[in-house]
Amino acid sequence: MSSFRFQILARDPHSLARAGILHTPHGPIPTPAFLPVGTQATVKGCPPEMLKSLGVSVVMSNAYHLALRPGVEAVKALGGLHALAGWDGPMMTDSGGFQVFSLAHRRKLDLDGVDFRSHLDGSLLRFTPESLMALQAGLGADLIMPLDVCSAGGADRATAEGEMRLTLAWAARAIAAERRGDQLLYGIVQGAAHPDLRVASAQATRALGFQAYAIGGLSVGESKAATLAALDAAVVELPDEAPRHLLGVGHPEDFVTGVLRGMDSFDCVMPTRVARTGGALTWGGRVNMRNAVHAQDPAPLDAHCACPTCRRFSRGAIRHFLKAGEMLGAILLTVHNLHFMLRLMDDLRQAILDGRLSEVREQLAERLGGGLHADLIRRAPPVLAG
Amino acid sequence: MSSFRFQILARDPHSLARAGILHTPHGPIPTPAFLPVGTQATVKGCPPEMLKSLGVSVVMSNAYHLALRPGVEAVKALGGLHALAGWDGPMMTDSGGFQVFSLAHRRKLDLDGVDFRSHLDGSLLRFTPESLMALQAGLGADLIMPLDVCSAGGADRATAEGEMRLTLAWAARAIAAERRGDQLLYGIVQGAAHPDLRVASAQATRALGFQAYAIGGLSVGESKAATLAALDAAVVELPDEAPRHLLGVGHPEDFVTGVLRGMDSFDCVMPTRVARTGGALTWGGRVNMRNAVHAQDPAPLDAHCACPTCRRFSRGAIRHFLKAGEMLGAILLTVHNLHFMLRLMDDLRQAILDGRLSEVREQLAERLGGGLHADLIRRAPPVLAG
Numbered sequence: 001m002s003s004f005r006f007q008i009l010a011r012d013p014h015s016l017a018r019a020g021i022l023h024t025p026h027g028p029i030p031t032p033a034f035l036p037v038g039t040q041a042t043v044k045g046c047p048p049e050m051l052k053s054l055g056v057s058v059v060m061s062n063a064y065h066l067a068l069r070p071g072v073e074a075v076k077a078l079g080g081l082h083a084l085a086g087w088d089g090p091m092m093t094d095s096g097g098f099q100v101f102s103l104a105h106r107r108k109l110d111l112d113g114v115d116f117r118s119h120l121d122g123s124l125l126r127f128t129p130e131s132l133m134a135l136q137a138g139l140g141a142d143l144i145m146p147l148d149v150c151s152a153g154g155a156d157r158a159t160a161e162g163e164m165r166l167t168l169a170w171a172a173r174a175i176a177a178e179r180r181g182d183q184l185l186y187g188i189v190q191g192a193a194h195p196d197l198r199v200a201s202a203q204a205t206r207a208l209g210f211q212a213y214a215i216g217g218l219s220v221g222e223s224k225a226a227t228l229a230a231l232d233a234a235v236v237e238l239p240d241e242a243p244r245h246l247l248g249v250g251h252p253e254d255f256v257t258g259v260l261r262g263m264d265s266f267d268c269v270m271p272t273r274v275a276r277t278g279g280a281l282t283w284g285g286r287v288n289m290r291n292a293v294h295a296q297d298p299a300p301l302d303a304h305c306a307c308p309t310c311r312r313f314s315r316g317a318i319r320h321f322l323k324a325g326e327m328l329g330a331i332l333l334t335v336h337n338l339h340f341m342l343r344l345m346d347d348l349r350q351a352i353l354d355g356r357l358s359e360v361r362e363q364l365a366e367r368l369g370g371g372l373h374a375d376l377i378r379r380a381p382p383v384l385a386g
Numbered sequence: 387m388s389s390f391r392f393q394i395l396a397r398d399p400h401s402l403a404r405a406g407i408l409h410t411p412h413g414p415i416p417t418p419a420f421l422p423v424g425t426q427a428t429v430k431g432c433p434p435e436m437l438k439s440l441g442v443s444v445v446m447s448n449a450y451h452l453a454l455r456p457g458v459e460a461v462k463a464l465g466g467l468h469a470l471a472g473w474d475g476p477m478m479t480d481s482g483g484f485q486v487f488s489l490a491h492r493r494k495l496d497l498d499g500v501d502f503r504s505h506l507d508g509s510l511l512r513f514t515p516e517s518l519m520a521l522q523a524g525l526g527a528d529l530i531m532p533l534d535v536c537s538a539g540g541a542d543r544a545t546a547e548g549e550m551r552l553t554l555a556w557a558a559r560a561i562a563a564e565r566r567g568d569q570l571l572y573g574i575v576q577g578a579a580h581p582d583l584r585v586a587s588a589q590a591t592r593a594l595g596f597q598a599y600a601i602g603g604l605s606v607g608e609s610k611a612a613t614l615a616a617l618d619a620a621v622v623e624l625p626d627e628a629p630r631h632l633l634g635v636g637h638p639e640d641f642v643t644g645v646l647r648g649m650d651s652f653d654c655v656m657p658t659r660v661a662r663t664g665g666a667l668t669w670g671g672r673v674n675m676r677n678a679v680h681a682q683d684p685a686p687l688d689a690h691c692a693c694p695t696c697r698r699f700s701r702g703a704i705r706h707f708l709k710a711g712e713m714l715g716a717i718l719l720t721v722h723n724l725h726f727m728l729r730l731m732d733d734l735r736q737a738i739l740d741g742r743l744s745e746v747r748e749q750l751a752e753r754l755g756g757g758l759h760a761d762l763i764r765r766a767p768p769v770l771a772g
Binding site: 040041042044045047048049050069070073074077078079083084085086295296297298308312313314316317319320321323324326327328330331332 | 426427428430431433434435436455456459460463464465469470471472681682683684694698699700702703705706707709710712713714716717718
């Protein structure tokens with residue numbers, strides 16, 4: 001991975017948290033990092049220039065979606081994914097394994113790959129570990145994922161183990177496939193909510209010699225506690241010096257618990273998806289901005305927020321644009337929600353760099369509200385307790 | 387109009403064209419000016435910060451639409467129209483006369499005003515000249531319009547005359563009504579496509595003593611030649627020192643012919659509406675960017691265009707976002723189309739300031755294509771020919 005270098009700048013002495021920089025051919029990614037999701041090469045509700053001014057360093061896109069539309073040949077003809085997206089910073093593509101198993105129709109899994117029908121037009125397609133590497137080479141993201149099988153959250157042990165073993169077999173083929181020098185391939189740990197399978201998956205994936213690791217299947221419906229137990233089991237088996245990405249997980253409390261467990265990056269559609277339905281992220285939880293209570297409220301969404309939306313628009317204005325069906329409503333909330341998540345991640349990063357994470361972690365447990373979340377944020381990862 | 391000053395900086399010796407600055411409480415408007423339309427307090431497909439960076443100086447909004455939603459009391463509670471829109475530059479509100487006659491249901495006109503049903507929820511509403519002044523005082527745009535009756539393009543002489551007389555009677559009541567010192571009220575010239583009615587309307591409106599004038603009813607279906615004949619008849623009757631706005635007219639060739647006839651500002655939904663259906667404005671005419679021919683085209687929409695879209699996105703990328711239903715597609719084309727219109731207006735303004743309008747006019751006649759449009763651009767207004 002000559003084009004890549006992961007530099008760890010500081011560590012929290014009381015958890016696995018670390019702050020660093022992942023250097024990529026398209027620039028540095030300060031970590032821990034939040035990746036807004038631009039499934040079809042655009043983050044819905046936030047044009048690239050606005051992403052830039054919000055301080056976004058890296059964007060997640062999706063190989064499955066782009067393979068279906070506009071197709072890899074079109075992306076190549078247009079100069080690659082960065083050119084398509086109008087984004088010159090680092091990009092990651094998710095393999096689409098998750099989408100094949102959640103979106104595609106009539107999927108048929110075999111040891112060699114997966115047949116499925118496009119959710120757009122029903123056309124028959126096939127992904128193999130090798131074809132997905134070729135697809136992502138064509139797209140040209142900096143950070144890429146091998147084809148994996150994402151188990152359902154409640155998958156029983158036998159199913160989860162079978163899917164985890166298939167993911168491993170595919171990972172071995174992906175890492176053996178021809179690869180561009182300017183792409184960093186992550187090995188994906190699976191195993192559903194079974195800690196022993198997570199350990200086995202992490203160990204075997206590590207044995208394949210990846211330079212970066214992702215933990216998958218933790219956004220598919222298990223409880224927060226079960227998710228963290230699986231994460232705890234896996235993360236300590238991964239090499240300390242490699243960057244670690246947590247796939248599809250990104251509620252505010254998940255950032256904190258994930259960072260405490262040594263995760264370096266997170267992607268999640270939640271902040272942008274919630275925005276488009278009128279939901280604003282605040283320290284007090286989600287606020288439905290379509291509610292009539294906001295109609296004549298001249299106050300900003302959050303008086304302490306420095307985002308462009310809170311600096312310039314009232315709650316009443318946001319509600320007006322949402323109710324009037326104007327795209328500005330979705331844009332304003334997307335900007336606010338992304339800013340909320342980016343600032344939260346920045347605060348965590350700065351706290352690690354400044355040696356104040358314990359203090360900030362306690363503050364965040366308070367601010368993010370009581371009950372389960374605060375408890376999970378306060379609880380130290382078992383590796384340190386043991 | 388102590389808060390307003392219209393400064394004419396240069397005149398074209400071969401036409402009625404002039405370049406100037408209309409000073410308003412929210413800043414200067416260099417003229418001739420193009421006003422993007424933000425009907426519901428937002429220009430669809432272009433957030434305020436992007437309008438600003440495109441060089442937009444003034445935005446048009448709509449009193450009828452805002453009265454229906456969110457309602458004037460909400461706008462007042464939220465700090466007025468500028469605060470609602472997140473726009474601190476000059477704004478104009480159209481009265482909504484045109485919308486009452488085109489959008490509202492079951493309208494019933496009497497000498498005192500007009501009853502109509504909201505196109506949103508069917509509720510019964512009434513506009514009078516006085517109520518519309520109060521409404522616009524509540525909204526707080528810098529430039530405002532009185533209630534008028536917008537005749538159909540093909541209105542016969544008797545109908546057009548009756549509607550023009552009613553517009554005059556309402557104008558007299560509007561100018562007599564209580565008014566904020568920080569709003570400039572335009573007198574609206576009507577008369578459909580009947581030049582003698584346009585003359586009578588302009589003379590009588592002028593006699594009422596307005597400080598600014600608008601010409602209405604020229605976007606409702608008459609031929610370009612008939613429209614220009616009506617415009618020619620009216621414009622010479624208006625006081626030279628007052629700013630003149632052409633309501634709802636704004637195809638590229640209309641800018642040129644309107645500027646040549648001494649019009650100082652123009653508003654039109656065309657550039658933004660066309661963008662949302664996938665249409666790009668170019669010197670060669672409109673291009674449908676949804677067309678398959680663009681799918682793998684890495685060239686920008688216009689290689690000579692300096693807009694943010696053409697600098698960063700290919701034709702293929704624009705098509706992808708349009709076909710994928712991503713709002714970025716509409717945003718990219720809106721930005722391009724607004725830039726196209728703003729640059730055209732800037733070129734005209736600069737040519738007047740530099741004494742090169744004859745030359746630029748001939749170039750524009752060539753660039754905007756042959757036939758009728760070129761002919762109309764080349765033809766001098768009759769006031770100079772006569």
